[in-house]
Amino acid sequence: MPTYKEALKINEHYALDNNKEPSAVKLLMLHHAEMTSSALLARFDEPMDSEAYTAFLRSVNQYVVDHKPVQYITGSEYFFGHYFCVNRDVLIPRFETEELIGHVLDFKQEYFGDQPITLLDVGTGSGCLAITLALEDERIEAHATDISEAAVKVAKENNDTLGANVTFHHGDLLKPVKSMRFDMLISNPPYIPDDESVEPLVKNHEPHLALFGGEDGLDYYRAILKDAESILADRYVIAFEHAHDKADALKRLIRKHLKHVKIIHKKDMQGKDRMTFVLKKR
Ligand code: GLN
Numbered sequence: 001m002p003t004y005k006e007a008l009k010i011n012e013h014y015a016l017d018n019n020k021e022p023s024a025v026k027l028l029m030l031h032h033a034e035m036t037s038s039a040l041l042a043r044f045d046e047p048m049d050s051e052a053y054t055a056f057l058r059s060v061n062q063y064v065v066d067h068k069p070v071q072y073i074t075g076s077e078y079f080f081g082h083y084f085c086v087n088r089d090v091l092i093p094r095f096e097t098e099e100l101i102g103h104v105l106d107f108k109q110e111y112f113g114d115q116p117i118t119l120l121d122v123g124t125g126s127g128c129l130a131i132t133l134a135l136e137d138e139r140i141e142a143h144a145t146d147i148s149e150a151a152v153k154v155a156k157e158n159n160d161t162l163g164a165n166v167t168f169h170h171g172d173l174l175k176p177v178k179s180m181r182f183d184m185l186i187s188n189p190p191y192i193p194d195d196e197s198v199e200p201l202v203k204n205h206e207p208h209l210a211l212f213g214g215e216d217g218l219d220y221y222r223a224i225l226k227d228a229e230s231i232l233a234d235r236y237v238i239a240f241e242h243a244h245d246k247a248d249a250l251k252r253l254i255r256k257h258l259k260h261v262k263i264i265h266k267k268d269m270q271g272k273d274r275m276t277f278v279l280k281k282r
Contacts, residue, residue, distance in 0.1 A: 189240075226257055
């Protein structure tokens with residue numbers, strides 16, 4: 001058997017030669033060796049366990065040859081300090097979505113102070129938004145919906161593993177909670193226009209239900225905004241993630257459906273218009 005170091009080097013080069021990320025190969029090694037980075041370093045010159053080596057090579061090929069996202073191979077993604085289980089039934093939580101969490105917590109504090117509030121996450125997928133918010137602030141009573149039963153199953157598992165207290169509802173957008181009232185509504189709905197070209201890594205592996213948002217990519221915002229006030233309290237905050245080129249279109253849509261609201265756009269760390277917040281005082 002090769003040593004951990006040899007196996008890692010050879011396969012990092014293999015990935016690089018195929019225009020893939022060597023860092024993904026390291027993640028796969030840590031996953032199969034069931035070690036942290038520092039433990040791996042300490043055992044770098046020992047021969048790799050043969051079963052782990054075989055499994056590692058199989059995973060490297062899934063990544064390099066089949067272009068399978070590394071998160072679906074290891075079955076997890078790190079999001080805002082927690083590992084979330086993911087499979088092909090849910091979107092892999094994205095780095096930019098972590099930024100939404102920070103803003104939502106800030107608006108929560110600014111608008112509701114230390115008061116307990118109710119929050120709804122629409123189209124929760126892996127549950128990353130609702131679960132993280134519930135863990136960050138125990139005064140947030142979080143509910144979440146998803147039309148995919150398989151996604152709700154993943155989200156519930158994540159909720160239990162991470163010790164959160166989110167209530168999940170299976171169903172379309174706001175329908176499963178239509179008799180309830182929320183102080184905050186958040187959503188990172190599918191927002192890629194149907195005919196936009198999408199890189200194969202995403203298009204061939206992630207659920208299309210979680211990616212595409214109709215002809216202009218705004219179908220889910222339209223549907224949510226149309227009914228939003230029927231499930232919101234008199235004073236509310238809405239937080240959306242969206243495509244970087246949709247801030248203006250989304251603003252028009254918000255103005256069409258909601259009166260007397262303040263609209264604030266925020267950029268992501270790459271300087272792209274990525275989030276929009278709607279604030280209603282009374
Ligand atoms: N809310 C989940 C996330 O942000 C799922 C989003 C989606 O499926 N479009 O990752």
